[in-house]
Each structure stands twice: as structure tokens, then as C-alpha cells.
Amino acid sequence: MFKSTALAAALLSLSALAQASDVATILKKADAFRQTDSSAQIETLVQTYKNGEPDKEKRYEVLIRPGGKSLILFRSPGEVGQKVLMSGDDFWMLLPGSARPMRITPLQKLLGDASTGDIATMTWSGDYDGNIKSESSCDGQACLELELTATRKTLSYQRVVLHVAKQDYRPLHADLxxxxxxxxxxxxxxxxxRDGRPTVTRISLRDEVQTARETVVTTLSSKPRQFGDELFNAMYLSRNDVKL
Structure with missing residues (x-):
């Protein structure tokens, strides 16, 4: 009896490890559709709509590099010179003329439902653990539903229910x-x-309460770039302009 129980427990443990490995692989492949280069300069347009009609829009330049580092440069009139820096779990807002960077959260809104975390953070792998909850049909194709839990309390969303296509794990939609x-x-x-490969070029965000409002984040262009360490140092950015 003891041997049977131990064997069953061991099999369950191996099954859990196998699924965890599967989820890690799925998330890495899903991430590849969102971030095609590990270090890149990305031109981003954020637009809001009310009842399907265009409302407002803003432009940002996003610099990303490995190690969880991103720099958002504001490009819209009246906001030029503003910056948001993400370094690991830390977010800072830098304003022109201010000598000190201000700490903010990744849920700080930029426009509509697009927050700093939505623009600066482009990966799930490494930030979330999870399991495959079910297999179903999404928009006429077979998909997997993943239940994801944040590995750190500082992440924008502590739970994500992500649906990916079963065929190639491209992300379809996520509840945050x-x-x-x-x-x-x-x-x-x-x-x-884009450049001969399937890439996420647009993300539609819908508020759970204000359902008539939609925020669309569009990647206008993305090119691989290498950046110096100083561009991801809050004190350097507070004293210097960014020249690309």
C-alpha cells in the first residue's frame, strides 16, 4: 500500500514537472511573437476609442534590452522630454527640468488603458509560472488556456489567463x-x-468596467539596436538628454 501511494505521488510529481516544462516552452514561443529582438528600438502609437470612434493618440519610442530594462521616450507635442525607465522591478518617471526621478508603479497610466507596464514589459516567460488549464476553440482555431501566476509582487498583473494557438503558441488574448x-x-x-515572420503588431486593451472604451497599442516599427548602460541609469537620465 505504501509503495503504491509513493509511486502515485511520484508519477503526479513527474507530471507536474513535465507540464511546468511545457508551459515554460509555450511562454517563450509566445513571447517570440511579441519581442522579435532582445535589444531593440520600437516606435509605438497608442490610440483610444470611445464607442468605436477615435478619441486621442500619443507616440512613444521604446528602447529595450536584456535583463528587464526598458526606456520609454515620450514623442507627442507637450510631452517631449518625458521618460519612463524600467529596470527590473523598478519604474521611474523623469520630467524635464526635474533633478530627481520619481518612482512610479507599472500600472501608471500613459493613455487610456495602456500603462507603463503594457508598453515597457513584453514578456511572460521568466515572470510567470503556470499550468495548462484546458484546450478549447478560439476564433475558429484550436487553442490552449494557460493559468499564469506572477513570480513577483511587483509585476503589473498578478494573474493572467492567456489563450494561445495550439499550432504555434501565438498569443490570441489574455485576461489581466x-x-x-x-x-x-x-x-x-x-x-x-514583419520582416518575413509573424509578429504581434497591434494589441487591443478593453477595460473590464468601461466596455465602450478601447485602447490600441500599435508597433509602427522595430529595429535591432544596441544601447549603452547609461541610457538605463535613472540618475544619468535626470541630467542628460537621450540622443539616438
């Missing part, structure tokens, strides 16, 4: 939850060919 368990919004991912 706060630490309280409240659903904040849903993200839908739209893919087109």
Missing part, C-alpha cells in the same frame, strides 16, 4: 488581473508579417 483578484482588462493580440 490585479493582486486583489479583480479583472482589470482584456488584451487581444493581432499578428501580421
Amino acid at each position: 488581473y490585479a493582486a486583489s483578484g479583480r479583472k482589470l482588462k482584456q488584451a487581444r493580440y493581432f499578428i501580421e508579417q
